[in-house]
Amino acid sequence: MKSPKELRKLIRNEIIQTQTAGLAPRFVQTNLVILPQENAFDFLLFCNRNSKPCPLIEVLETGSTEPVLSAPKSDIRFDVPKYRIYENGKLVDEPTNIEKYWRKDFVSFLLGCSYTFEEALIDAEIQVRHLQEDKTVPMFFTSIQTKKSGIFDGPLVVTMRPIHKSKIVKTIQVTSRFPNVHGAPIHIGNPDEIGIKNILKPDLGDAVTIHEDEIPVFWACGVTPQLVALNSKPPLMITHYPGHMFITDIKNETISVL
Amino acid sequence: MKSPKELRKLIRNEIIQTQTAGLAPRFVQTNLVILPQENAFDFLLFCNRNSKPCPLIEVLETGSTEPVLSAPKSDIRFDVPKYRIYENGKLVDEPTNIEKYWRKDFVSFLLGCSYTFEEALIDAEIQVRHLQEDKTVPMFFTSIQTKKSGIFDGPLVVTMRPIHKSKIVKTIQVTSRFPNVHGAPIHIGNPDEIGIKNILKPDLGDAVTIHEDEIPVFWACGVTPQLVALNSKPPLMITHYPGHMFITDIKNETISVL
Incomplete structure (x- = not known):
């Protein structure tokens, strides 16, 4: 390694010019x-x-x-x-x-x-779907506004990871430990409540499978700024x-x- | 209230011109x-x-x-x-x-x-000595340097609260929950290791009693900036x-x- x-x-x-996911995990x-x-x-x-x-x-x-x-x-x-x-x-x-x-x-x-909190999720044996399916995490524009500063203003962008019902609490605990890398989720469940119309059509990234026992969990996304x-x-x-x-x-x- | x-x-x-400790707790x-x-x-x-x-x-x-x-x-x-x-x-x-x-x-x-994490400590039945003794929290200049930015540079100032040995773990857990108000301690135990010569002679605030079964615990202090x-x-x-x-x-x- x-x-x-x-x-x-x-x-x-310029020997490495690729994505950095998985490098120096x-x-x-x-x-x-x-x-x-x-x-x-x-x-x-x-x-x-x-x-x-x-x-x-x-x-x-x-x-x-x-x-x-x-x-x-x-x-x-x-x-x-x-x-x-x-x-x-x-x-x-x-x-x-x-x-x-x-x-x-x-x-x-x-x-x-x-990447940091995804590693923590995996360590806690919580599946990260887009990694399993070798896709880019699905990202959505939301109806939540960021807090303006000078010229900088606009909607919050979120990532979505489907989490098994039995793992929701653990997911919140694990990611809450890392406030410096987006931290705890900002929303759990109904996508409509944060202005997302179709959970299978992300605005950026790829759609991922959501199984029947899973709940979509949303995190603030670094694409926002x-x-x-x-x-x-x-x-x-x-x-x-x-x-x-x-x-x-x-x-x-x-x-x-x- | x-x-x-x-x-x-x-x-x-200008009806209230006093200290604000204890107001709107x-x-x-x-x-x-x-x-x-x-x-x-x-x-x-x-x-x-x-x-x-x-x-x-x-x-x-x-x-x-x-x-x-x-x-x-x-x-x-x-x-x-x-x-x-x-x-x-x-x-x-x-x-x-x-x-x-x-x-x-x-x-x-x-x-x-x-004040925020002190309230959390009291809620967890951890004694906050300077409050018990009706004193100002003892503050010390340390040998730890802050990270410089432009003209702003200087040593870290810390507060000290004596904590009973049996409560050290709980103290860390409780205060870690509040990173926006100084959060977890920066040092536990030997004052000399962070450049404090005499734990009974604070640079600012008042000296407080340290009982035999207690360990001095140090937090980053808002006086630093x-x-x-x-x-x-x-x-x-x-x-x-x-x-x-x-x-x-x-x-x-x-x-x-x-």
Whole structure:
């Protein structure tokens, strides 16, 4: 099993350009959002006000390329397998590094992702359907509004995992231990109550099988801040390419609260 | 028992000018830090990097005087019993409202305080010594450094509560449920290991009795961000007067993670 450091080196040298799910399984992987300083305070505040979809693992100093707290010696410009560049809310490029886009006024945000709590669920012998079916987790836009900050505003996006009735309590207990990676579910049961019309037609990702004894359980999703940021059309925004996360040196278990 | 709203009205009209400990006991009370916009991003980042001493309950939009999320219709300029005004790190005034100091570029930070987890400890039949002895909680400067952000840097300040040996596990469990108000202890036992020379001579607050079967337990303290901010000598900073907190409409139990 390769260490996060070794994996980041392979990514930096463009030997790994794939999804990062399953790589360094015991370590925290993060979503990435990079914004110019002029939008950074409002976005940081947005993350604080909406910590369930936007759990901050690390925010880099203005202009810094090294996540000194979560991955010392790494470089945020090279160590993600694939990026997305948005100008005024429009996707303009999907490069494997962002050297030529880098600016001294950039602030980089690393946001926790669900890989951490999914590992905890599996450890607790709770099935994670989309992993079993080798699919992308189903994601839905909801009727729940995030708490606005400056230009950043928009609906909450959720992921859905079908959970057996007998495992609902354990699922809540296990995921509650990890507030820094979306934590406890935000809704259990009837999708209609949070504005989801058809549970078999996700807005993003793939549909998954829901068995008769299972209840759909919904978690705040790390895609929320990206969609919210895009809705607000900042002049420039850089993110990771979906599924192509930043791998940190932080062990999953070290960020639990209990 | 008066509601938070009623209490804030009495405070606004300067009928209550005392400490707020014990008022509206089931509701979250907060520390207050107000800084000009030019220092706000660095301070917000400092709070994120040091969430144990600086748990953010709410950050107001630039220039806003109303904590819309935690106490709608309140006014941060009037609804704290007593304030402290610091210029270049020096205390210059202790007014009962800050109307004449208010500026449109001010950002107000509400930070969780230990009253919430102390209530949870008492509910779990764990003695809180300084409350029993009617004293201010003992506080100590430690050899532990906070994680720097911009100009904000300095040592972690901790509070100490002596806990009976048989209650240590329960104490950790109970306080771990409240990461937004300092949460789990940061150290248990030997004070020397975190740079505290004499457990009976706190740097701030009062000494309390430690019985033979008790172990000193240390929590990150909400005084940390104030001292750190003062060390960095921002041109202007406003805080609450110690013990004279802002009373929110948030019930303590609603901010637990489990």
